[in-house]
Amino acid sequence: MVARIAAAIGEPARARMLFCLMDGCARTSTELAVVADVGASTASAHLGRLAETRLVKVSAQGKHRYYSLVGADVAKVLEGLSVLATGTAGPRVSRVPNRLRIARTCYDHMAGSAGVALHDRFVEQAWLDVGTGDGTYDLTAAGEEAFAAIGIDTGATRAQRRRFACACLDWSERRPHLAGALGAAFLKVALARKWMIQDLDSRALSVTARGRQEFLSRFAVQV
Amino acid sequence: MVARIAAAIGEPARARMLFCLMDGCARTSTELAVVADVGASTASAHLGRLAETRLVKVSAQGKHRYYSLVGADVAKVLEGLSVLATGTAGPRVSRVPNRLRIARTCYDHMAGSAGVALHDRFVEQAWLDVGTGDGTYDLTAAGEEAFAAIGIDTGATRAQRRRFACACLDWSERRPHLAGALGAAFLKVALARKWMIQDLDSRALSVTARGRQEFLSRFAVQV
DNA sequence: GGCACGTTTCGTTGATTAGCGAAGTATGGA
């Protein structure tokens, strides 16, 4: 049984997929095919095997199927293996730079402690309906109003062909932040209003002076 | 690189070998062939691959070659994998029963906290010469005398076709105890003098009343 | 309904590799 699990990790293409998923974000089969550098059908077979060995779980959403690591235990094993590989038997894998920990982009939405704090605030204010707890969110009436107030067309956002709002496990915080079309729309607004600016050579986001005034205080976010 | 390591673990015969080595004891190629249920030549090939991927290390000793895990990091990964396999994401792998933790046989020598305490005592009294620290021991002049005093023929022990004295990492204590011909000779004496008796249906050793008097006090061992 | 897209299933091919036995190397004892 153990051998079967190790063998599942021990194939280059599958290992690439697994390490790509280590940031906690769920990815589609096609995205992972690109990452692993194999065809779509091959990727599907690999993902099937990873699911069978309980290393990844899949959640169907429309015509997309999102794959993610099954839990922290899996991530722990992968981390252990990379320790063996790099020979850094020492202290810990490279720390996340502070700039990246505070705020960064995760694809098209906001991650980092600011992203997580924002997420918590949305839930606390009951703008987000957490539903059954499967990581899929929806806006409450109060939420519709609040997002409209900062300039987000929730109708158009909802109409996009992608998940509307969902949790994405934050890699540095190990807690969820807001992803999906709504998360992307929020980041767009934050950038448009110059609350944050994007670093040119990394995924870091910096809070501007205006952001400190209009964003941090408005959403009671501590970073 | 990670995939190569995982693949090395991910073969049933190799996995059996690795898990057998998790107790910290070094084993010969032939012993591991039996454990893995493959032929000698196949085992040799497997061990070669495990050595190549730095999962096991080998120490040649006469015509024997002793294989052991390369370090605690490797054991940690194996443990992590078995957590994934058994689904016990919970607290910890089954605890060692107390009887086994105090004293037990490890092949033909004494292990457990008593074995480790004894080992420490021997080193502390400078009976054992730890040499270069590679785990191979020898007796000092004082040690020769002390072992002879309890009835061990050190000459005959040394003449056996096996390692004379060496460290064996204790599985429950995670610290070394005395193995090799000398360790076996000591256990033989301890049993002959009825300091300890062997459990019939396990590897546990029980300290007798006589043992408490003559053994524990003599070697200042706390168990 | 028809189309586009994401994904899986199927069939085939080529490469990798575990397995064995026989022969070779090395060490230690008689």
Place this chain on the structure above:
DNA sequence: TCCATACTTCGCTAATCAACGAAACGTGCC
């Protein structure tokens, strides 16, 4: 010196499995 033992190397065979393209399936959009 010769033999026994421990282990490895070599050559071969059979099985596994990753890879692809083609086709099928399912979902959502027009």
